[in-house]
Amino acid sequence: MSRMGTPAQAALRITILAGVMVALLATGLRGVWPAWWLVVLVAGLAVAFALLPEAAMGTAATGLVLAWWGFAFRGGPYPEALLAAAGLLTAHLAAVVAGYGPRDLPPDPATVRLWAVRGAVVFLAAPAVYLVATLLEGQPEPGGIWIAGLAAALVTTVAAGLVLAGSSQEQ
Amino acid sequence: MTRWRPTGALSRSLAVGVLGLGLAVGFGDAVLVVLSAPFLLLAAFGIIHRPSTRPDVDAQVDHLHLHEGQGTRSRLLVSDLDGVEQVTRMATPAPFVATHPAHGRIGRLVTDNSSLPVLEISPRRWGRRILGHEDVALTSRWAGYRWGPVALVGNQLQVLPVRAPYDSRAEAPQPLGLVGAHRSRRVGSGSEFSGIRPFQAGDRLRRINWRVSLRSRNLHVVTARAEEDTGVLLVVDALADHGRSGGLEGAASSLDVTVRACAALAEHHVRRGDRVSLRVIGPRRVSSVAFGTGERHLRSLLGQLSMVGPGEPRTFGRERPFLGVTGGTVVIVLSPMLADAVATATATLVQRGLPVVVIDTLPTGMALEVAEGTDPVVAGLAWRMRLLERDQLLARLASLGCPVVAWRGAGTVDDVMRRLARRAQMPQVRAR
Numbered sequence: 001m002s003r004m005g006t007p008a009q010a011a012l013r014i015t016i017l018a019g020v021m022v023a024l025l026a027t028g029l030r031g032v033w034p035a036w037w038l039v040v041l042v043a044g045l046a047v048a049f050a051l052l053p054e055a056a057m058g059t060a061a062t063g064l065v066l067a068w069w070g071f072a073f074r075g076g077p078y079p080e081a082l083l084a085a086a087g088l089l090t091a092h093l094a095a096v097v098a099g100y101g102p103r104d105l106p107p108d109p110a111t112v113r114l115w116a117v118r119g120a121v122v123f124l125a126a127p128a129v130y131l132v133a134t135l136l137e138g139q140p141e142p143g144g145i146w147i148a149g150l151a152a153a154l155v156t157t158v159a160a161g162l163v164l165a166g167s168s169q170e171q
Numbered sequence: 172m173t174r175w176r177p178t179g180a181l182s183r184s185l186a187v188g189v190l191g192l193g194l195a196v197g198f199g200d201a202v203l204v205v206l207s208a209p210f211l212l213l214a215a216f217g218i219i220h221r222p223s224t225r226p227d228v229d230a231q232v233d234h235l236h237l238h239e240g241q242g243t244r245s246r247l248l249v250s251d252l253d254g255v256e257q258v259t260r261m262a263t264p265a266p267f268v269a270t271h272p273a274h275g276r277i278g279r280l281v282t283d284n285s286s287l288p289v290l291e292i293s294p295r296r297w298g299r300r301i302l303g304h305e306d307v308a309l310t311s312r313w314a315g316y317r318w319g320p321v322a323l324v325g326n327q328l329q330v331l332p333v334r335a336p337y338d339s340r341a342e343a344p345q346p347l348g349l350v351g352a353h354r355s356r357r358v359g360s361g362s363e364f365s366g367i368r369p370f371q372a373g374d375r376l377r378r379i380n381w382r383v384s385l386r387s388r389n390l391h392v393v394t395a396r397a398e399e400d401t402g403v404l405l406v407v408d409a410l411a412d413h414g415r416s417g418g419l420e421g422a423a424s425s426l427d428v429t430v431r432a433c434a435a436l437a438e439h440h441v442r443r444g445d446r447v448s449l450r451v452i453g454p455r456r457v458s459s460v461a462f463g464t465g466e467r468h469l470r471s472l473l474g475q476l477s478m479v480g481p482g483e484p485r486t487f488g489r490e491r492p493f494l495g496v497t498g499g500t501v502v503i504v505l506s507p508m509l510a511d512a513v514a515t516a517t518a519t520l521v522q523r524g525l526p527v528v529v530i531d532t533l534p535t536g537m538a539l540e541v542a543e544g545t546d547p548v549v550a551g552l553a554w555r556m557r558l559l560e561r562d563q564l565l566a567r568l569a570s571l572g573c574p575v576v577a578w579r580g581a582g583t584v585d586d587v588m589r590r591l592a593r594r595a596q597m598p599q600v601r602a603r
Contacts, residue, residue: 005209054178090181092184095179096178099180100314105259105278
């Protein structure tokens with residue numbers, strides 16, 4: 001057994017690393033490449049993320065990719081963002097499956113299938129938001145207001161979730 | 172105290188979602204909303220499905236008493252599975268216990284108690300085996316919260332020696348009991364022809380031999396030898412364990428050979444209706460088993476054998492091992508014969524005129540284990556000298572009339588038992 005555990009666990013961890021790097025380098029499709037030091041930094045964090053899927057390095061790696069996308073582009077949206085969203089989501093879900101146990105725990109096929117389906121469902125939020133943002137892009141109002149509106153809608157969703165969770169606990 | 176804690180996945184999805192939204196609002200960039208929207212959904216679903224239960228987790232094995240090589244299942248018991256989606260078990264490997272999956276880790280989606288992950292276990296060596304402790308983690312739906320890992324103490328199994336195939340057709344040398352399978356020197360109601368004698372009052376009519384009676388003009392009856400059971404005393408030398416045990420499929424140590432051979436002999440003699448007793452020369456934790464017969468007695472014998480461990484009794488060396496043997500008992504000593512006290516006790520029994528058989532349980536081709544810091548050349552030389560002394564000891568025992576045979580399974584003691592039976596017919600001088 002290797003340092004990365006069983007072959008299936010190794011595949012999961014490679015998926016984590018690849019997902020993060022794909023999301024970072026997706027800006028290159030528009031000719032905007034990240035600086036080498038950023039690539040090295042994110043790659044290092046992604047490796048740590050792959051080795052320790054439950055640790056905070058995953059948040060740091062994903063946050064850096066988001067920050068890079070924020071710095072690299074203004075306005076938008078760009079279709080490459082969907083590729084980046086898919087990469088980040090795949091890395092996150094691979095980390096969820098890998099985080100169910102130690103590295104020598106073979107992933108349960110049923111669990112992998114369940115998360116694949118869930119990933120496909122939640123990923124639909126990305127093209128939906130992209131579609132809305134594309135439709136709103138031509139409007140005369142300042143773009144920031146629409147973004148704030150989208151953000152408010154998502155925050156409302158989370159708040160509603162928290163309220164529902166609280167009520168289910170009371171029951 | 173165990174409680175539902177947010178998982179790393181929930182923390183990450185929440186942090187990434189909020190960070191993405193914050194940056195999107197700050198930079199006025201819709202791309203970041205596209206990137207962070209799935210994470211916000213995952214975080215929301217994780218939080219919504221926070222369980223409110225307080226599950227109790229325990230593990231239970233189906234069988235606590237097993238023979239070497241047999242298998243059983245360790246089942247997980249969770250009191251309340253409401254809100255639990257996935258269960259992971261991580262068992263620490265225990266010596267001489269094989270598990271399936273081999274590494275003892277198993278994770279599975281669960282819907283009810285019947286779908287909880289089951290660990291298959293199989294002890295590979297006799298003795299008391301404590302299963303390694305295990306950690307169990309329960310994860311809620313959408314991997315939002317985790318209960319545990321809860322540490323569970325491993326169950327203890329009593330592993331009885333394997334039932335080695337063993338059979339012997341030899342009869343006991345001096346059967347002295349009631350009803351059994353061994354031909355006695357005494358005339359009785361057995362099936363083995365003994366002789367023909369004149370009829371006496373009390374003889375059964377069906378024993379009359381009409382042919383001889385007609386020829387001699389007097390009634391004659393056929394006599395037969397009685398068939399009696401015998402007492403078998405099994406003496407186990409547990410003063411030390413020589414060699415390394417590799418479990419059921421691996422190499423056997425001297426105590427492995429001793430215990431498995433003793434179990435096979437005990438089972439054989441109990442099945443034949445003999446009275447079997449067990450004496451263990453070793454630590455006091457193993458009590459002797461008095462003479463008895465039957466399936467329950469066999470279980471008692473095997474249970475005591477499973478508790479045998481190497482060591483010397485506190486009074487060892489100051490007094491001779493007391494074996495408490497009575498006449499008409501066959502004594503089978505299972506020993507690597509590396510302790511003088513065992514050899515002395517054996518010689519004493521032989522001089523008392525008891526039929527004694529020594530089964531040599533020192534494994535052949537045993538690899539010498541050298542303690543750290545010891546010169547292997549010196550240790551090898553010392554071991555060879557010890558083996559030479561042992562050879563001399565065995566030769567002296569043989570010269571006293573005590574046969575020494577190596578354990579080889581079925582038929583090990585047949586030849587020596589027959590010889591002892593023949594010898595028992597001859598007049599003997601006994602030392603008291």
